[in-house]
Amino acid sequence: MAMDDTYAINLAKSRFREGFNRADEEMVLSVYDSLFCDMSFGLPSFYDSDAKDVFRARLKRLFRDYSAEMAVLIIKIVLHADTAYDWGWHVLNLSDRLIGTRRQVRTRYFETWRRDTDRGWVITSFIDNLDEAPKMPEEMIWEMQNTTSDARVTRLRENDLQFSGIERSSGVH
Structure with missing residues (x-):
């Protein structure tokens, strides 16, 4: 049974891939639950039917x-x-x-699935972020301890605010 389920999820991921390769947003969306949670990198989170509507518009x-x-x-x-x-x-x-330039976007993802009695395995939540070049743990620890940048600690780009409505504090709290 487990191998059949693993195969079914792999098959759904193949359908997802083919949807992109065929520029078919409905094929991509076919592997998502009708009420899923989308926590895609660089975007606000969306839930339920809103997630599908926003994802469809992106596609x-x-x-x-x-x-x-x-x-x-x-x-x-x-x-x-x-x-x-x-x-x-x-x-x-x-x-x-239009201009033929090429670029690659590589993301790390995490998904949760549920078995639907009619549709088979569907994605119920999706989280991703941009991938980075691999580093050894010692290299990351050294970087965090020896750089003046707090980007690795806060995960914000240098001098960025997470939300534009937040003002910088001039004093120490």
Whole structure:
């Protein structure tokens, strides 16, 4: 049973990949639960039908402006009865439809799944962030201890505020 479920999730991820490669937003969305949670990098979080509406709009714009080729690298799928989670990388190669420039977006992702009696396995929550070049733990620790930048500690770019409505404090609290 576990192998069949793992295969079914791999098959759904293949459908997801093919949706990108065919510029078919409905094929991409077909692997998502009708009420899912989207915590995509660089965007506000969206839930339930709002998540699907916003994701559909992102895909329509992406496929309008770019030719896309998606590669999915699954690290692991963990099954728990009628739920599962997986994580890995999405590598999206984009070619600008107007000027032909190419770029690659590589993200790390984490997904939760549920078994739907009619649709099979569907994604119930999605989280991703931009991937970074690998580093050894010692290198990261040295960087955090020996740099004046707090970007690695706060995860904000230098001198950035998380929300534009927050003002900088001039005093010490």
